[in-house]
Each structure stands twice: as structure tokens, then as C-alpha cells.
Amino acid sequence: MKTLFLSLAVLALVSFDSLRYNELDEKQEINKTLDAWHKAAAEANFNAYFGTLTDDAIYIGTDPTENWDMNAFKAFAKPYFDRGRAWNFTALERHIYFDKSGKLAWFDELLNTQMKICRGSGVLVKIGKEWKIKHYVLSMTVPNDNTNAVVKIKEGIEDVVIKNLQAKK
Template identity: 55%
Template sequence: MKHFFLLFTGLFFIGINAQNNVKKSINNTLENWHEAAAEADFDAYFNLMTKDAVFIGTDATENWQLEEFKSFSKPYFDKGKAWSFSRLERNIYLDRNGTIAWFDELLDTQMGICRGSGVVVKTNDGWKVKHYILSIAIPNENVSQVTALKKKFDEILKDKLRNNEN
């Protein structure tokens, strides 16, 4: 019984250590991805995304498939200044197989504090971003002001989207 307990305890700690190593690898991928944007390294940035990646931006109209996102982003990268996001906080969660992970992060950006969240997948070339959502973090006490500010835009977009359903 004592040997079983020791074996179980050892396997438990090996599992936790392996999970921590995977999370470190994912964290490094995300740090490199953000750094590539800050350095306007187009190839490095997009090589850290899957071929079917999706990037959802802060504007309600920004739901970019990878090739569209590349086209949108290219002029910014070509000017030598894309965007600069640095991590303030990040949480990473793993599936049981260790091949898919999801995360959320608070970022220091040129737009103030933003929240990023997404999905990364393990590929033959390492971890890659498959889906990313960027949102501007709005303090609760400012929501009514922001809602009023964007009311006209939202009404126009809602009408357009509803008309597209028919």
C-alpha cells in the first residue's frame, strides 16, 4: 500500500510538472506573438497563427479570417509599427489531451487596458493561435457613457445585420 501511495504521488507531481511545462510553452508562444506585432515582424506574427485562424477585433465589424486579417494588418506592419500589447495577467487552461488550450489575458495597450482571449492548438511546429478576441476593458461605472457614445453606430449596424438575415 505504501508503494502504491508513493507511485501515485510521484505520478501526480510528474503530471503537474508536465502541465506547467506546457503552460510555459503556450505562454512563450503568446509572448512571442505579441512581441512580433510590437516589432512589426509580419512573418513571425502570422507564422504563430494557424492557417484557419480567426482574429476578432475591438470593432463590432472586425471578425477577420486569417487572409483578411493579413490584408488589413499588412500596411501597419509595412510602416514598421503594428501594435504593442504587453501582458499584465494571463490564465491558461488545457484540455485533457494537452493539444488544445484556451486563455484569457489583460493587456497594456495603446487603447488602455484590453482583454484578450483565445484558443491555441498544438501543431507539428509548436503552439499556434487559432482564435483570438480582443476587447477594450470598460469599467462598469463608465458603461452607460460608452453605450451612449456608440448608440448611433450600434443602431445602424444592428439594422444592417438584421436586413442581411432576410
């Protein structure tokens, strides 16, 4: 009986350990996917960039009007890619999390960009052996001490956006 219990305990630990290592492997794959996605934009590789997204992906940009499905995002981005350089984002920090199935992941990242530090966050799904981005949100960061100054810059423009959005309710 002790031998059976000990064998089951060792098997459980080995199984748990292999799950943990699989998660580490999946994090590594997601990091590769996201880094390659950002690199594709920097190199203006339209097909590689959009090939990393699911067909029904949503991209939310920094402007309040930027909430795009794939077709709208491609239309917005194409002129940037056509000129030979889209945007250049490099991850400074990234956190990745998984659901219990291991086929859905979400992340947040701090990025070094032409806009200085931005925050990206999103959702990825595993399709076959590949991780694809299903949802991405890009936000500019604002140091807390500068919030009032930034609000003053934004208020005239965004008051109109707020009014229009409230009218649509």
C-alpha cells in the same frame, strides 16, 4: 501486499506530480508563444506574427465588423506592419487552461495597449511541439461606472450595424 499498495500509491503520486509539472511547462511555453506574438506585432515582424497562428485561425478585433479569417486579417494588418510598427500589447495578467488531452488550451489576458487596458482571449492548439493560436478575441474594457457614457458614444454607429446584422438573419 502492503509493499505493493505502497509502491502503487507512490507511483500514482509521482505520475500525478509529473503531469502537474508538464502542465506548468506547457503554461510556460504558451506564455512564451503569446509574449513573442505580441512582441512580433510591436516590432512589425509580419512573418513571426502570422507564423504563430494556425492556417485556419480566426481573429476578432474590437470593432463589431472585425471577424477575420487568416487571409482577411493579413490583408487588414499588412499596412500596419509595412509602416514599421503594428500595435504594442503587453500582458498584465494571463490565465491558461487545458483540456484533458493537454493539446488544447484556452486563455484570457489583460493587456496594456495604446487603447489602455484591453482583454484578449483565445484558443491554442499544440501542433507537434509548438503551440499555435487558433482563435483570438480582442476586447476593449469599459469600467462599469462609465458604461452609459460609452453606450452614448457608440449608439449612433452601432445602431446601423445592429440593423444591418438583423437584416441578414
